[in-house]
Amino acid sequence: MIKLPHPRLHQLLIQLHAEPLPQEELARRLNVSTRTVRTDVATLNELIATHGAHLIHQRGSGYQLKIYNQGLFEALLAAQGQDSGLPRTSRERVLHLQLLLLTAEQGIKLDELADTWYLSRAALQGDMAEVREQLSHFRLSVESKPRLGMRIQGEETAIRACLTQLLYQELLHNNQLQTLLPNLCPSKTMEVVGNHIHAQLARHQLRLADESLQQLTIYCAVALLRQASGHELRHFASEDLTLPLLAVSSDIYAVLPTLMPPVEDEIAGLAIQIQARLIADTPQLSPAMAAESEQLVEHLLAYIHQHYPYDLRGDQQLRADLQTHISAMLLRVKYQIGNHNPLADHIKQYYPLAYDITLAAISEWIKQTPYRLTHHEIGYLVIHIGVGLERHYDIGYTRRPQALLLCDAGNATFRVLEARIKREYPQLQLTTLESVRDYEGLAQIAQDFVISTVKVNEKNAPVVLVAPFPTQYQLEQLGKLVLIDRTRPYMLDKYFDADHFMVVTEPLTQAELFARICDQLEAEDLVESGFRASLQERERIVSTMLGEGIALPHSLGLLARRTLVYTVLAPQGIDWGNGEIATLIFVLAISKADYEEAMGLYDLFLALMNEKASRNLLACRDFASFKALARTGS
Structure with missing residues (x-):
């Protein structure tokens, strides 16, 4: 019986054995390109053809596994499990x-x-x-x-x-x-421990999310394993404990399969684990921890007000939500209690403004404490701050279309036409002109297109001819120009340039790349003195990898004299830490003057990632070809 030569082929087989999947979803799950998926499917088909199964592609549902000999296929699966005790990757x-x-x-x-x-x-x-x-x-x-x-x-x-x-x-x-x-935490032990914990928490009318209950169960199993090996907790600091949870912890230990009665430090250690995971509108906290959480809430809101054009200090709902979350968060980070955020990567991608604001604010606090925040914890804070921003501010940026409206039919007719167009397309920004002579005297048109009631010569912008009382057909033709997404080309024209474009052909580390770029930006007086250090600090806190080989390094603060993007193409790849390789790098230098508008850049980068444009962009060798390709993403 064959052994699949690569772990990814085994993963592909398991995924398709469970359910039919399109190649895009397989690429996402396996963290490869769709081209690699197609290659792997062809390879896997050749290997399993004589073992009772084959893969087919069906329009609408994707790849499916068809089994024509159940016995042969089960033997194939069994062979993949043999010798699995040895790590392969x-x-x-x-x-x-x-x-x-x-x-x-x-x-x-x-x-x-x-x-x-x-x-x-x-x-x-x-x-x-x-x-x-x-x-x-x-x-x-x-x-x-x-x-x-x-x-x-x-x-x-x-x-x-x-x-x-x-x-x-x-x-x-x-x-x-x-x-x-299974040797460390047998499933039967986990099941027994989990049932005991759930019963005791219910008896004390305490609630834990399913995920938190599973984590607590694992902690208890690990604690029992360590105690059985003679490794008990000693001198456990208990100043953050509350008495009711000590009683809960003691009751849980009373029903767990321990070899000997737990010492007080073990009971206190379990109590902190429970306290940090509870679902509660009013968290159970010691006075010192309550004061620290209140100080952190105040720090976050004050920092945002001081460094960004947003004032959330009066949002009482946000204050209450942050207080509840941060109270438990401080316990978790102080006692190294893990917390999984399933949306952590999505939050970083889809809420870039709130993410950067929160990260800048929290990094100031981290410097003054011994704590370490994971990107899971930061992600939850970002959600709260992001909701507060959306409640009070329009934080998205889309460039609105602009048109020059030319009508020489008199003021009354002009107002009727203007009102009709604005009612149909409220996003359209109109600049008015009442004389054809004035239009002819313009050297060029600053707007995206011209709407005119009379036939005029086209200059550098297209002209749409409409009647003073436009027909539905004319409005639909106008809509074809209004509804074009102009944000991407606008961003590329305004923030990208050939002087800040680099193709890296030699091996380079992340530190060497940052040094080369910062040297140039500082020599051109485009960034302030703290930009280099802030860029490195931002990367240390949380990786700036977006996905699909795209990285977006930037400083924590707004330290640029003017906003620009330094584009780096690195076909050989640059090690970005945590086993990730960056091939398409956009170094962002953002100024205070156009901070909100520049946030639209993240939509551009996200679009490039979703379009899987990295491979095509990496083939570019000059700025002109890069910019032309980035406009379309294909």
Whole structure:
């Protein structure tokens, strides 16, 4: 029986075994292009043709898996599960290494692990760099001693937090970590623990979201595992606890399958986990934590008012929503309690204005605290700030069409025509002209097109001829010009130029790219002195990758003297961190003068991503061809 040669082919088979899917959805799930999907489908078809199944494409529903011999196909699936205990990809190895280090009672030796996994020591050493970076987010480190191997160093609370998050993320994505996950958290243990927790919370009339209950269940399973191994919590800080939740935690431990009664620190640790996940209109907080959350709300609203043209300080609904969310958030970030936001990536893409404003405001606060906010937590804050902005301000930007209205039929007729056009197309901005002679004297037309009641020569803008009392047909013809989206070409004309366009053909790091661009912008006096440092800080907080190889690096503040986009094409790719490669990079330098208008740039970049235009744009070798292609996106 064959073994599929690539993990992606196995994923493709599993996806199509579950349901028919179009190639666009498969490309999104597998994080590849539609062209790669078609290639993988052809390869997979050749491999499974003699094993009881084949793939077909049906218009309207996409690719489907047709099974004509159930026995052969089940044997094929069974073969894919054999030897699954060995990690096959770098990502799987990084996860395995983290779990091994977090749960090992003795040192882990790379030489022995390399032999077991049939790998070179050099390959594992490369993976260890990523492992150390991931563990550092929890303030954990790896100590290595000759002949003893590698051991984890850090607080017990941090080890449990890291284990809980790793296990939850894998369960969330239905990745069973081969044979390792069932050994750490057997499904039967999880089910029993989950039922006990749910029953006790219901008895105390406390509510948790399903996702929070699952995370709490994993934490309890991890806590039981650590206690059984002799790793109990010691000296757990309890100043943020409330007495009612200590009682709840004690009752939960009373029904859990523990080998020995839990110490007070363990009860306090579980109480904080519950407290940080509760659904409550009035969060249960210690006085110190309540004061800190109130200060953060005040800081966010004051910062936005001070640095942006928005004043949300009087929005009591926003204050209440932020207070409720931030109260629990502070507990989570202080005690490293993971929180998953399923919309985190979408929020960054579709609410760029609110995201940047929130990130700038929260980054000032982060500098003064030991806390670390994940993009999941930031995403939830963005939603609250975004709703407040939408409630009070028109924060979207679309360039409205502009027309020159020429009518020489008298003032009364002119007003009737103007009113009729505005009623039909309220988005149209009209500039009026009552004399053909004045029109003929214009060197060029500043508007997008001309609406005229008399026949005139066309200059640099198209002319639409209408009657003083226009017919429905004439209004429909006018609509063809009004409804054209002019935002994209307007943005490309105003903010992109050949002097700030670069094609990178040699290997380059992100830091080297930033240095090269900032050197030029500073020499041209286009940015203020803090732009370079702010650009780097923004990238450290949360990656600016948008998707499809597109990255949008920019500063936290409005530090440009005029708004521009520095376009970088990097066909070879630039490492953008977190395993992501950027090939199409737009460095944004945004000024205060046209901040809101410049937010329309994000719609342009999002459109390019959705159109999967990166591959075609990367083939451009000069600015003219890039700009022409970007206008159409194809």
